[in-house]
Amino acid sequence: MVAIAPETILPKLLLSAPAKLNLFLSILGPRDDGFHDLESLVIGVNLCDTLTASRTDDGQITIRCNRRELESPDNLVVRSAQRLQDAYAVSSGVAFHLEKSIPVGGGMGGGSSDAAAALRLCNELWSLGLSDVELRRHGASLGSDVPLFFALPGAVITGRGDVVQPAPLSWTGWVLLVSTPTPVSTPAVYRAWSQTPETTPAARWRDALLGAASAELIMEQSFNDLEHAVFEVAPQVRQVVDTLQTGHVGTFRVSGAGSTLFRLFDDEETARHTAGIIEDEFSNLTTKVVTAPVGVSPIRTQE
Numbered sequence: 001m002v003a004i005a006p007e008t009i010l011p012k013l014l015l016s017a018p019a020k021l022n023l024f025l026s027i028l029g030p031r032d033d034g035f036h037d038l039e040s041l042v043i044g045v046n047l048c049d050t051l052t053a054s055r056t057d058d059g060q061i062t063i064r065c066n067r068r069e070l071e072s073p074d075n076l077v078v079r080s081a082q083r084l085q086d087a088y089a090v091s092s093g094v095a096f097h098l099e100k101s102i103p104v105g106g107g108m109g110g111g112s113s114d115a116a117a118a119l120r121l122c123n124e125l126w127s128l129g130l131s132d133v134e135l136r137r138h139g140a141s142l143g144s145d146v147p148l149f150f151a152l153p154g155a156v157i158t159g160r161g162d163v164v165q166p167a168p169l170s171w172t173g174w175v176l177l178v179s180t181p182t183p184v185s186t187p188a189v190y191r192a193w194s195q196t197p198e199t200t201p202a203a204r205w206r207d208a209l210l211g212a213a214s215a216e217l218i219m220e221q222s223f224n225d226l227e228h229a230v231f232e233v234a235p236q237v238r239q240v241v242d243t244l245q246t247g248h249v250g251t252f253r254v255s256g257a258g259s260t261l262f263r264l265f266d267d268e269e270t271a272r273h274t275a276g277i278i279e280d281e282f283s284n285l286t287t288k289v290v291t292a293p294v295g296v297s298p299i300r301t302q303e
């Protein structure tokens with residue numbers, strides 16, 4: 001009889017980590033702790049990283065990734081596991097595999113979503129029995145955007161982004177994402193905002209949000225107070241927005257502090273048609289059409 005190595009019978013858990021978009025983002029002002037107060041409506045979109053995790057007995061936390069430069073102890077996935085291991089004196093370790101699809105530095109919260117997924121996976125693997133509220137609290141200490149990934153498909157976030165209230169949107173549809181090949185640094189964007197602050201009252205979108213909104217209505221009313229700061233830090237992103245405008249493919253918004261542009265559609269056909277025009281006319285741009293809003297899926301076991 002062939003002996004089965006213990007690691008082959010340990011379950012491997014798998015979780016999809018969705019990206020987010022900020023449909024509206026008001027920056028209210030700087031805080032004493034170096035962060036900025038904000039108010040934003042975020043939705044989950046069906047562009048997901050995939051994180052798998054297996055428990056190990058050696059106490060080590062390791063990560064493999066399809067993007068080798070992210071195989072680092074600084075990766076939020078590793079830091080999330082470390083946080084729980086330290087807080088609850090866990091003697092087991094974990095081996096992660098991360099398959100990245102969400103652009104890095106694209107303003108879609110990929111790293112934060114991976115961190116939220118890592119917290120949930122470790123909670124399960126190590127049988128910690130922590131509630132989402134407790135996991136969210138650990139998440140907030142790892143990054144401002146981590147807690148929102150416990151409240152999707154839609155959430156209003158306040159404070160530095162860490163105060164989260166679920167906000168189910170009545171709209172469902174498709175999102176056309178346009179990736180520019182320019183990762184943007186979040187601290188640099190907030191610094192640029194501080195030099196020429198712009199605050200759009202959040203009240204402007206609060207009412208509109210509650211009604212049965214169409215994609216067009218949301219696009220008309222959407223805004224991002226960080227947009228000018230993103231353009232300042234990464235002028236290439238402004239160029240792409242201008243180019244799309246002159247290409248008559250409609251208005252695109254920047255998500256969060258990043259470089260990914262988005263436009264909402266009520267029907268898939270128009271979204272895909274527009275993506276086709278962009279890909280044909282602008283060979284340096286990558287497009288993706290995804291559904292939204294999406295929530296977080298349950299943890300699955302991989303054989």
Ligand code: C5P
Pocket residue numbers: 034035036037038142143144145159160161186187190
């Ligand atoms: O919380 P997170 O690590 O994602 O923040 C990265 C940086 O972005 C912070 O150090 C801060 O410079 C800036 N930031 C901010 N206000 C926020 C969120 C982030 O100034 N609400």
